[in-house]
Amino acid sequence: MAKSRKTSVNRRGFLKGAAAGATAMVTGLPVAEAQAPAQATPGARGQAAGAPAPTAEQIARDAGDARPPATVRAVNRPGSDLMVQVLKDMGVEYAAANPGSSFEGFQESCINYGAPPNVSPEWITALHEESSVTMGHGYAKATGKPMVAVLHGTIGIQHAAMSIYQAYHGRVPILMIAGRDIPFIAQHSAADMAGMVRSFTKWDALPKTLPESLTALQEAYRQAITPPMGPTLVVLDIELQKEEAGSLAVPKYTPPTFPTVDATRVREIAQGLVNAQNPRVAVGRLRTPEGVKLAVQLAELLGATTSTNATGGPMSFPQRHPLQGPGADTNYDYTLGLETNGAQASIVGPALATITAERDTAKIGFNGIQGAGGGGRGGRGGGGGGNTAITADAEASLPLIIAEVQRLLTADKRRLIADRTAKHAAANQTARVEAIKAAVEGKRAGWDGSPVSTARIYSELWPLIMNEDWCLSSPSSFSGGHHAQLWDHNKPWSYLGGQDAGGMGYGAPASVGAALAAKSRNRIVINIQTDGDLNYAPGVLWTAVHHQLPMLTIMHNNRAWHQELMFVDFMTGVRGRGTDRGHIGNVLRNPDIDYRKMAEGYGMKGEGPISDPKLLAAAFKRGVDTVKRGEPYMIDVITQPR
Numbered sequence: 001m002a003k004s005r006k007t008s009v010n011r012r013g014f015l016k017g018a019a020a021g022a023t024a025m026v027t028g029l030p031v032a033e034a035q036a037p038a039q040a041t042p043g044a045r046g047q048a049a050g051a052p053a054p055t056a057e058q059i060a061r062d063a064g065d066a067r068p069p070a071t072v073r074a075v076n077r078p079g080s081d082l083m084v085q086v087l088k089d090m091g092v093e094y095a096a097a098n099p100g101s102s103f104e105g106f107q108e109s110c111i112n113y114g115a116p117p118n119v120s121p122e123w124i125t126a127l128h129e130e131s132s133v134t135m136g137h138g139y140a141k142a143t144g145k146p147m148v149a150v151l152h153g154t155i156g157i158q159h160a161a162m163s164i165y166q167a168y169h170g171r172v173p174i175l176m177i178a179g180r181d182i183p184f185i186a187q188h189s190a191a192d193m194a195g196m197v198r199s200f201t202k203w204d205a206l207p208k209t210l211p212e213s214l215t216a217l218q219e220a221y222r223q224a225i226t227p228p229m230g231p232t233l234v235v236l237d238i239e240l241q242k243e244e245a246g247s248l249a250v251p252k253y254t255p256p257t258f259p260t261v262d263a264t265r266v267r268e269i270a271q272g273l274v275n276a277q278n279p280r281v282a283v284g285r286l287r288t289p290e291g292v293k294l295a296v297q298l299a300e301l302l303g304a305t306t307s308t309n310a311t312g313g314p315m316s317f318p319q320r321h322p323l324q325g326p327g328a329d330t331n332y333d334y335t336l337g338l339e340t341n342g343a344q345a346s347i348v349g350p351a352l353a354t355i356t357a358e359r360d361t362a363k364i365g366f367n368g369i370q371g372a373g374g375g376g377r378g379g380r381g382g383g384g385g386g387n388t389a390i391t392a393d394a395e396a397s398l399p400l401i402i403a404e405v406q407r408l409l410t411a412d413k414r415r416l417i418a419d420r421t422a423k424h425a426a427a428n429q430t431a432r433v434e435a436i437k438a439a440v441e442g443k444r445a446g447w448d449g450s451p452v453s454t455a456r457i458y459s460e461l462w463p464l465i466m467n468e469d470w471c472l473s474s475p476s477s478f479s480g481g482h483h484a485q486l487w488d489h490n491k492p493w494s495y496l497g498g499q500d501a502g503g504m505g506y507g508a509p510a511s512v513g514a515a516l517a518a519k520s521r522n523r524i525v526i527n528i529q530t531d532g533d534l535n536y537a538p539g540v541l542w543t544a545v546h547h548q549l550p551m552l553t554i555m556h557n558n559r560a561w562h563q564e565l566m567f568v569d570f571m572t573g574v575r576g577r578g579t580d581r582g583h584i585g586n587v588l589r590n591p592d593i594d595y596r597k598m599a600e601g602y603g604m605k606g607e608g609p610i611s612d613p614k615l616l617a618a619a620f621k622r623g624v625d626t627v628k629r630g631e632p633y634m635i636d637v638i639t640q641p642r
């Protein structure tokens with residue numbers, strides 16, 4: 001399998017290895033032969049000053065790991081080649097990471113193994129672990145499938161923690177791999193590295209052998225995509241990455257099967273829908289684009305009106321489909337809920353565990369994860385409302401329901417359905433035109449004002465993107481959410497929704513993840529970027545340039561953490577001790593941040609700051625033209641607070 005003889009060198013021998021590599025270049029000898037055995041000098045690099053370094057043997061013993069510390073080894077078929085082959089077999093497109101010695105073997109395989117190398121997964125250079133994981137968040141919301149985020153040891157996982165929590169809360173699949181390197185960098189290698197994030201990671205493993213590592217990666221992928229979806233973590237030991245795999249075979253990947261509605265219920269639901277005079281299908285957040293297609297197929301078969309979550313988050317029903325809306329008659333006599341509540345039959349996925357702090361039973365953060373009956377975020381709570389709440393995967397159940405509906409439809413029924421469809425479509429069209437007229441009227445407020453109105457940003461953008469395959473990747477509630485009324489969300493990835501746990505520092509990296517998805521799919525990504533959010537980890541701008549991603553960033557630059565300014569302003573009013581200092585700690589002024597220069601520093605083309613709204617249209621056109629050519633672009637716009 002290996003194309004050529006490969007060499008694996010323990011990192012404690014790094015300097016020796018580098019020197020030997022140079023010697024090998026000069027002498028022409030293979031590196032392993034040119035190099036003396038590495039010396040065991042635990043903690044020789046990076047050890048905290050004054051702290052006695054534990055020996056590799058001590059650490060290994062404490063960790064219950066009996067393998068001896070490795071020295072220099074030449075291997076023909078490194079274990080990490082097989083790890084990468086597992087990812088290839090599962091169709092993983094990208095692995096994002098900033099570098100770390102704990103996964104040097106794995107990284108070397110990603111970039112060098114395979115024909116061609118560095119494809120599926122392609123190595124994506126991130127500048128912060130939080131960014132790697134949130135890239136995975138945006139990518140998964142755009143595609144319905146996981147990419148890989150690679151984290152360096154304990155410290156990399158710690159940097160990634162907020163993003164992992166956010167993905168868990170949003171039930172977003174991400175396959176995380178952490179490197180663990182006790183012999184070289186013990187202080188980055190806690191005995192139980194996943195423990196820190198276990199309460200908000202769906203599944204984790206610390207495999208002890210190479211075969212276990214391969215099956216762990218497969219199981220982590222399966223667990224990530226099985227509802228309730230979530231981030232999973234495999235800790236890959238550096239020694240296993242460098243191990244000689246010999247003739248070990250890569251195990252065949254078997255995709256998971258998802259729980260579906262049982263045959264009796266399928267019949268009941270299909271009969272309910274087919275026999276109803278006015279059936280309805282309420283669509284919440286489905287798992288993948290395929291689920292959206294199936295929901296459309298079912299609604300069309302039945303002439304059933306639908307509700308949609310398309311403007312609130314990903315993977316729901318197309319917003320302007322003729323059947324989307326209340327329809328001609330709002331007396332629905334049978335409603336099927338797909339990942340939503342309040343119907344005769346609601347199919348909802350199982351809930352993830354409620355997160356509790358160890359010594360405190362209060363839920364963490366934005367309501368934590370809602371359990372069954374809690375309503376849930378993004379329409380994905382368990383149970384609640386309706387006559388029959390069925391815990392099963394809606395997307396996997398849809399083909400069964402569709403097949404049964406098709407079986408039950410007679411010629412008479414089909415005629416009734418055609419008639420019903422026409423009436424609903426006409427009523428929905430009239431209502432839609434009225435709603436758009438009213439919305440456009442409402443958005444004229446402050447049209448020519450400076451700073452620029454957020455409604456004008458969305459209005460000016462629409463004609464430029466409406467004929468493209470576009471994806472609004474950033475949360476929009478802080479910029480008015482005007483796309484909900486002004487744009488047509490007709491694809492599962494049209495809008496990716498909010499920060500699932502309200503964690504800031506999300507919009508930019510999630511947009512880069514969405515842009516990774518867009519790159520190979522001839523799609524463009526629109527990122528309406530709040531300024532406070534970008535400043536958490538702006539290095540993702542560089543990643544977008546480096547990988548030539550089609551991402552248009554429009555700064556909603558209100559020069560503040562305005563959400564917090566509003567809270568503190570309110571508090572100063574309540575306490576009556578002066579209302580003129582609420583800005584302290586809440587505004588991003590003095591100096592103003594120059595985002596065009598920030599982008600330029602990262603190599604991204606851009607323009608601004610723009611305060612005159614009349615300049616927007618031409619700037620946006622330049623931006624859209626640039627991203628259509630596959631390059632990111634930033635336009636800094638000085639905006640109203642909201």
Ligand SMILES: Cc1ncc(C[n+]2csc(CCOP(=O)(O)OP(=O)(O)O)c2C)c(N)n1
Nearest residue numbers: 478502503504530531532533560561562563
């Ligand atoms: C990690 C994290 N830290 C702090 C907060 C508290 N917080 C909520 S909104 C907000 C301000 C965000 O500022 P910006 O992104 O510029 O949006 P704006 O409110 O100005 O529209 C902050 C700091 C948070 N939600 N997440």
